[in-house]
Amino acid sequence: NSDLTKDKENQTTADKLRIGYLPTNGHALIFVAQEEGYFAEENLDVELFAFQNSAEGINAIIANKIDIGGFGPSPLVYASKGAEVTVVGGLMGEGAGVIVKPENADKYKSLEDYKGKTIATVRMSSGDIFFRGVFSNAGIDIKEDLTIQEIESPAAVLEAVKSGKVDAGIVWTPYMEMAESQGLKVIAYSEEYYPKHPCCRIAVLTDNINTDRDSYVKMLKSLIRSYKFIHTNPDEAVDDVSNYVKVDKSILKEAMTNEHSYLSPDPNRQGVLTTYELLKSIGYIEDNGVDMNDHIDVTLYGQALDEILTEYPDDEYYLSMKADFNNLDK
C-alpha cells in the first residue's frame, strides 16, 4: 500500500493504455489484473476493448486504435505478412483437445485411428494449428487421410460432433470442459504432443515499443502479479474472470485449474518460433523470408520480471517464472 501512495506522489497523471481482449478464460491474467486493481497500482489507466476474433483485434492494433492486445496466433500471421507487430508477452498456453461422442472414445487408441475420419475444427485456432501439426508429424496426410471441416465457432463444432455430422472435433478451453458437461469426451490434449506450447500472445505495434515501453512493462508487471494471484486465490480469480466470460462458474473453474492449460505472461520465444514453423509446415502461411525473431521482444517481460523480483526477491512464484523465462526465451 505504501508503494501505491509513493507512486501517486511521483506521477500525477496515469498512463492511458487501451487493451484489447477476447472474452475467454485464456485472457484471465488481464481480467484479474483489472479486477484486482493491479493496473491501477502500476498507475495505468486501462481501458478494455472486447473483440470477437483475433483478426479484428490485430487490425485495431495496426490502426493504432488500441495499444496492446492479447490475440491467438494472428500476430504471427500478420507479422509474416509484413505487419509491424511484435510479441512482447503471453497469456495462455496449451489448452486444446479433441472431443468425440463417448461411445466412440475407445476407437481412437493411436493417431493412426484418425485416418479416414471427419474432424471439425475452427480454422486458425491454436488447437487447429497444433493438431494439424500432430497429424502431419505422425505421417497422416491432413489433406488425403482426413476430412477436415472448418466451422466458424467452437460451439458449432460441439453441435457438429453431437449431431454426428463429424467424427471428432477440435476445441479449446473452456469448450472442452463444456463438451464434457454435455456428455462428450475429450480424448486427446494438445500438450501431450507439444508441451508448454503457446496460445494467445500479447502484441504491440513495433514502432510503439520505444515510445511506450514503460507502460508496456508496467502492464506486464501487473500480469505477473495476476499470475501469482490466480495460483494463490483460484476462487476469487474465477469470480474476476466470470465478469468477462459468461460460462457456468463450475466449468470456468475446472477450465482454469485443470492441468490441460496454463496461464502465463511469458512470451515463450521458443514456443512462438515453433508455432511459426508449424504454421508454415501446415501451409497456413508462406515462407516469405520474415524472421520471426524480429517480431519477438522478450526484454520487456524480462525487465518486468526483474523489477518485480527487486521488490519481492524471495517470492517463489516470481522465481519460478524467472526460471521459466530463462528456459523458454533464450
Next chain:
Amino acid sequence: MIFTTSIKLEDISMVYGVNGKSHTALSNVNLDIKNGEFISLIGPSGCGKSTIIDLISGIKVPTKGRIFIGDEPVIKPGPECGIVFQDYSLFPWMTAYENIFFAVEHANKNLSKEEVKKTAHTYLDLVGLCKFKDAYPGTLSGGMKQRVSIARMFAMHPKVFLMDEPFGALDSLNRIFMQDLLLHMWSEGESRNTVLFVTHDVDEALLLSDRIGIMSSTPGKIEEIIDIPFSRPRCRKSLSGTEDYIKLKQYLFSVLYCEMQEIIESQQAQKEAL
C-alpha cells in the same frame, strides 16, 4: 342459363368516411330494374352514378339498405355483372387481346380454349381494334382503351350490363357504332340483358333507354324516373325530329336544371367578380 336478372335497390345509402370526415354519396335510393330492361342514369357530376354501379356489382358495400340481383342478395362481385368502368380499368400487363381473352376465359368456364380465342377476336374486331390486338393499354389512345373495355364486357356475355359513361371518350361516329352494337347485343339472345347505363348525353339516353333515372346531388338521390315511350327499333334520324322527343328532352332538362338554377346563378356571380 336462366336469366332472372332483375335488379332491386332497397333504400340504399352510402356514406364514405375519409380522414375522419364522412360524406354522404347516396341517400335512400330505391330502384327496381326489371328483367331485360334498359335503364339510363343521368345526373350532375358527383351525384353518385358510379357509386351505384359499384354497389350493384358488389365491389362496394352500402352503408344501409340491400341490393338484389334476381332473388339473390349481392354479397360479392361475380361474373354475372359485366361492367364498363368509367376509367376503363384494363389490366396494363395484358395486351388488348389478352385483356378480353382473360375475361372471357374466366367468366365462362365451360368454353374451350378455341372458343375463347374466337370470341376474343370477334369482339376486338367488332370495336374496330383488330390491328391493335397486341398493343398494351399504355400505348392505346383514350378512345381505344374505352373500346377494348366495351369489347371485354360484351365478350363475357354477362346477364347484366353495367356501363359507366361507356362512350364518353369516343368520337361521334364510333359512338354511333357502339350504340348500335350495344342495342344489338342487348336484344340478341333468347332474352334481353338487363342494362344500367350511365351517360351525360341526354340524346343517347333517349335513344337507348326504356326508362331514364334522373339523379340529383348532395346527397345523391334519384329525383325521378321517366318512361321512354318510343317503340323499338328506334331510328336515330327520324326520332330526334319528333315532337314527343323534343318535349321529353325539354322535360328531362327541366328536371335536371330545376334544382341547379341557384348554382348557376351563384357561379355566374363569381365569374363576374373575377
Next chain:
Amino acid sequence: MIFTTSIKLEDISMVYGVNGKSHTALSNVNLDIKNGEFISLIGPSGCGKSTIIDLISGIKVPTKGRIFIGDEPVIKPGPECGIVFQDYSLFPWMTAYENIFFAVEHANKNLSKEEVKKTAHTYLDLVGLCKFKDAYPGTLSGGMKQRVSIARMFAMHPKVFLMDEPFGALDSLNRIFMQDLLLHMWSEGESRNTVLFVTHDVDEALLLSDRIGIMSSTPGKIEEIIDIPFSRPRCRKSLSGTEDYIKLKQYLFSVLYCEMQEIIESQQAQKEAL
C-alpha cells in the same frame, strides 16, 4: 409578359416503336395557330390528337419535323403551355386544393404565398369544388377530377391552353359552365390566349372555335381546316338554330364521315355475321 404565342407545326411525323413494330401515329402534319387563336381538333379515336398535344407541349419529341411556340423551337416542357390531359393526370398524393396550389406556385414563381393560396381557392370555387378542397383524387368522381384538372390549368395562367377533351366526363350543365368559363378565361386578359382544343362534340367545337381542324386516321393527318365565321360573343341558343350553323355542321360531318364510309360498311357486315 409578351404574348408572342403563335404555334407552328412544320411537317411533323410521329412514329411509335413498340416491341419492334413501328406505328405511324402522325404523318406530315402542318399546322399554324395564330397568336390568340382558338383552334379545335376533331377526329376519330386514335387519329393522333393527344399525340399532337404531347408534341406541342414538349412531352414527346417528333420523329420528324419541327415545332415552334412563338419563335422558340420546343425543346422541353415548360409552364408556358397549360394542359388539361385526357386522363386528368392529377397527382394522387395531393388533395384537389394542393394540386392546384402546387401548379400555381411553380408556374408563377413571382407570386407571394398568399396570392397563390387565393388563386387556388378562387379556381377551385369556379369549378364548383370548394367543398372537395381536401379530397384526394382517389376519392373524387370522374367529372370532379376533370374539373380539378381544368381549374389547375386556368389557375396557372399559361400563355397557351392545350385541352384534350377537357369536358368529356361532365354532365351537360357542368359542361356549359366550363365552356363559358373557358371563353371567359380566353378573352379575359389584355390579349387572348392561344388555344388548342380537342373534342368529340361538333357542337362544342362550332360554339368555341375560330377554326376547326378535321383529322383522319391511319396514319393520322389533318384532313382540312375550316374557318368558323360566327361573330363573338356567340349565343348558345340562337347559334344552333341558324342555317349557316346547320350547313357547317353537315359539312364537317361529311368530311369526317367520307373516308369512313367503308369502315362503316365493313363493321355493319361483321355485326350481321355475329
Next chain:
Amino acid sequence: MKFKLNKTGILTFVILIAVFILTVAVPDAPSQSVDDNSAFLAVLILILAAFIIEIYRKPKETERITDIFLILSVVIFLWEVLIGKLILLDPFLFPGPARVFAVFQDDYELIINGLFSSLTFLVGGYLLALALAIPAGLYIGWRKRLFNVAYPISKAISPIPPTAYLPYSIVLLPTFSAASTFLIFIGAFWPILVGTIFGVFGIDKRLINTARTLGLSERVMMKDILLPAALPSIFSGAMIALIISFITLTVAEMIAATSGLGWYIIYNHQFANYDMVVAGIIVVGAVVMVITYFFDRIQAYCLRWQNI
C-alpha cells in the same frame, strides 16, 4: 358488458392457463429446470393481461387480436410441452421457456443497457442511410446518364460483406463506434437505394410528364414529385433496411463492444449460452415489432392518399 370472447379467444385463454398450470404443477426435466421460474409465469400473466386489455380497448379488432394471441399462446404451449417438459430436442441447443425467461430476470440490466447502446448505432446508421440513400436513389433514378454509370457500380459494390468492411472501417474511421455505425449504415444503404431507384422507375410516366409541364426545378421535381410517387417502394426498401440493420448489429458489435443487443447475442453464442441467445433474439424481435409499429403508422400516414 362489452367484453365478448369468441371461440378463438376462449381457446387462447384455456391454452395460456394450461401452460400456467403445467409450469407450476409439473416439475421441469433437470436439463431444463431453473431455480426460479417466476419470470416465465410473470410473462404468461403479462400476456393474459395484455390480451384482455387489448380486447377491451379495441372491440372492433377482436378477430385480429385473438388470432395473434392464439398463435402466441400455441407457440408458447408447444415450446413448453415439447421442449420444456418432454425434451424432444437437445436441451442444450433448445432451451425451454422457463430457462429463457429466467434470463430476463438475471440479465435485465445488461439487456436494457445493451438496448440503449445498440439503439445509438442503429438510429445513427439507419438515419444516415435514409438521408443519403433516398436523395441518391431519386437522383440516380431520375438522371438516365448518372443511372447508367451509378447503377452498375453500386451493384458491384453492394455485395461486399460487412465483415470485409470491418478492418477498413477500423482503420479509416476515428472511433470504434463510428466503425460500428458505418457498418449499420452500409447494410441499410443498399436496400433503400434499390427501393428508391426501382420506385422512381415505376412512376407512371404520365405523372412525370404532367410535372415536367410545370417547369419545376430539379430540386422540386425530386422533393415533390419523385419522392412521393416513389414512396411506396421506398418504404418497402426502408422496411427491409430496418430488418437488415438489426441483422448487421451482430457484426457491428464485434468491434470493441462490451454491451449491445448484437454483442449480447454473439457473446453468448460464443459461449453456447443458447438460453441467452434466444432471450436476446426475443428482445430484438420485440424491439423490431415496436419500431415497425411506428414505421407502419408513419407509412400509413405518408401513403394515406393511396388506395382509397
Next chain:
Amino acid sequence: MKFKLNKTGILTFVILIAVFILTVAVPDAPSQSVDDNSAFLAVLILILAAFIIEIYRKPKETERITDIFLILSVVIFLWEVLIGKLILLDPFLFPGPARVFAVFQDDYELIINGLFSSLTFLVGGYLLALALAIPAGLYIGWRKRLFNVAYPISKAISPIPPTAYLPYSIVLLPTFSAASTFLIFIGAFWPILVGTIFGVFGIDKRLINTARTLGLSERVMMKDILLPAALPSIFSGAMIALIISFITLTVAEMIAATSGLGWYIIYNHQFANYDMVVAGIIVVGAVVMVITYFFDRIQAYCLRWQNI
C-alpha cells in the same frame, strides 16, 4: 469509319494508357511490388479491348459506355497512383492493383472452383426463397386476416442474424451444405417477402375490383392479377435479396466449406491476405454484375408493359 470517340472516350484512352506506362516504367514501392505484374497489364489491355469492342458494337450507347469506362479507368488510375505508387495508405490493408490482379494469376483455379461451389448454394437458396416468398407474400398481402397475424410474426422473426441460425441448421439439417443453403435461403427470403407484400398493398384498388368482377378463383387471382401487378415491387425485393445472398455467402461458407467465394474471402481475411480479399470481392462484384445483367433483362421483359 463508324468509330467515333468523344472527349470522354479519348480521356479514357489516355488514362488507361497512362496507367499502363506507369506500371511498366515506374517501379513499384517494395511493399506493393509483385514478381510479375503481367496480370495487371493483361487486365488493362482487356479493359481497353472491351472498351473498343463495346463502342464498335453499340454505337448508339457511346455515352453510356464511355462514362462507365471513364469511371473505371479513373478508379484504376487513382488506385495505381495513390496506393500502388505513392502508398498513401497502409500497404498492408490496401494492396495496389498489381498485387491484387497477381492474385488472379496465382489463384485462378481456386477462385473458379470456388465460384462454382458457391453458385450451387446461391442458386439453390435463392430459388427456394423466390419459390416460397412470392406465393407466401401474395397470399399474406391478399388475405387481410392472415396478414394481421403473419406480418407481425415475420417481423419478429426476420431480424434473427444468420449466425444465430448456424448451430441450429447444423443440428437440424441433414448435411453441411443443406445448412449453408438454408442460410442463403433465409437471407433472401425476407426481402422478397416484404417486397411482395408491399407490392400487393400498392396495387391500384380499381384493378383488383375489376378482377373481382370476373369471379376469379383465388389461384387465378394470385397468379394472373396480384403477381403481375405486384411485380415491380417483387423485382425490387428480389434484387435486394440477390445482393444479400452474396453477402450471406461469407456466413454460409463458414460451415465446413473448403472452397467458395465467401470462403475465399473470410479465409484470406483471417490470414490477413488483403490482396486476396480484395481480389475475392472483385470476383463477387463481377459475378453480381453478370447475374444482374440477366436479372435486368428478365425484369425488362416481364415489365415491358410498364411506362410505354
